[in-house]
Amino acid sequence: MKKKMNTQDAIVEAAFTLIARHGLKGTSLSMIASEVGISKPAIYYYFPSKEELVDYLFHIVFDDHHFSAYFSINEYTKENFEKRLITDGVRYFEEYKHNSPALKVVHEFVLSAAQKPKYEKKLKSIMEQFLEGFEALLSYGVELGVISSKNTKVNAHSLALIIDNLGNFMILGIEMDYKKIWETAVSNVMKGSERF
Template identity: 40%
Template sequence: MRNKEATYGLIVETAYKLFAENGFDKTSLAMIAKEVGISKPAIYYYFDSKEKLIDFLFEEICKEIIKQYTLTVDDLTVNNFEQFLLNIGFQMIEEQERDVYFNKIFNEYILLATRKEKYMNQLNKIQRGYFENFSRLMNHGVKIGVVNGENVESKSNMLVMVIDNIGNFILTGLELDYKGIWEEAVKSVLKGVRNG
């Protein structure tokens, strides 16, 4: 017999998968409870509504995203800057390829954000965080001499948009050389790669 903590974890994991596969509207607490192996009334001990479960998952996903994009630039030098930048994209690509549910559920939250301001506000905060962190990273690259300072904000924004769209294309199942695409994007912003 599972303890309460294990049951709680299984509810969250199952909801994550079912919401991703079926969408929020077509997934009920009864479906989640059945998949977990508990009664529908028992699920209310953990989450008193589907909305609370959706909110909880959203907060957990947001925390994970924020942790991913919080970049430390102080240790970056001419020798490791390019590899660091490449690794950011490579890790995101690998994680999205491993977790087939992430983009699906994240798209559910994007749809929900069109109807509910609290989700839109949080998604905007996450996007701003990506742009700010990449801007800080690219400005550090200018400071150490590996990124040309011309149009540095545009270069920074381009990298954010490329990695974001790679995630969307992974969701479609289209098989492309995503790491190669990211590598080309990175090389295009580094000093000395520009065509005169």
């Protein structure tokens, strides 16, 4: 699959794998180097410091991790709204099931954010953007008349909280009916949902 990968990509991939396994601080350049099969200083040919390598990972991870990558608002219609919201959400947290290193690394960053102001700011904005994404989507649903106009913000935030944490619980391997939980959450924000 990746016979002749270039060194830089190999470093990045190894870094992902190792950070997912041992954490940001628990992963040393030596470990990365030996995983890639190169010498330690070789890493410095591609990244000026460990910090910049980590920054690079940060960007890679979060450039793919934005609301519109999972929920494309322009494909939502009056007819498919609820269904679409459900399937998009499922698609989102199912990714966690496959346990990709990238997702664990996201968690590393979330945690380290509390200690590194540099990441904190960026991360906060990413999460806020997620919240705003849900808000925009629900507002659109209100426009379409499929969602009650009340409490749009609170509902959006609720959905965000649930879907985000579903991923966290999945990583820990806690068993719950993820799909049903999400369906119920979505249903709760829909106008005159089938619950009644």
